[in-house]
Amino acid sequence: MAFQTEYDFELPRGYVDENGNLHKRGVMRLATAADEILPMRDQRVQQNPGYLSIILLARVVTKLGDVRAIDTRVIERLFTADLAYLQNLYRTINEVEVPKVHAVCPKCDHEFDVNVSFLNETAEA
Numbered sequence: 559m560a561f562q563t564e565y566d567f568e569l570p571r572g573y574v575d576e577n578g579n580l581h582k583r584g585v586m587r588l589a590t591a592a593d594e595i596l597p598m599r600d601q602r603v604q605q606n607p608g609y610l611s612i613i614l615l616a617r618v619v620t621k622l623g624d625v626r627a628i629d630t631r632v633i634e635r636l637f638t639a640d641l642a643y644l645q646n647l648y649r650t651i652n653e654v655e656v657p658k659v660h661a662v663c664p665k666c667d668h669e670f671d672v673n674v675s676f677l678n679e680t681a682e683a
Contacts, residue, residue, distance in 0.1 A: 563588045564620070565651050569640040573622055573632065581623025586644070589652050593617045602630075615644050 564587045572582040597603050597613040616630045625632060633641070658671040 565647065567644070567647055569622075569636075570643055571637045571640050573625065573636055573640065575625060579624070581625055584622035585620050586618050586647055586651065587620050589614065589618050589648070611641075611645055611648075615641075615648065618648065619644065 564585050567584055567586060569582045569584070572580045574580055593614060597610055597617070600609075600613060602609045603613060612630050612633045615633045616628055619628045619633070622628055622632065633644075636644070658673055660669065661672050662669050
């Protein structure tokens with residue numbers, strides 16, 4: 559099975575372009591380190607940290623209907639439901655799920671899953 563880097567989506571409401579055309583189907587790619595780091599230099603983000611998600615989405619949404627170029631103006635013009643949908647999709651496809659190991663207690667034979675973190679974090683009891 560190939561590693562998936564692009565994800566199709568359909569906006570709940572859709573983007574209405576300057577000609578009144580509705581665009582609902584699109585593609586989002588996985589974010590790179592540059593996608594997360596480079597926008598931090600942008601003055602719009604420095605003045606308003608909330609603008610980060612607009613720039614991130616403009617970088618990772620690669621297709622939206624027949625729109626030729628996805629830029630911050632397109633993302634800014636999305637309905638709030640569509641913006642929230644794309645933000646959630648971004649988090650879903652880019653966050654790594656914590657690996658789990660199936661374990662069995664040697665004393666009582668109780669079976670359970672244990673989260674395995676390779677980061678320097680304390681385990682939750």
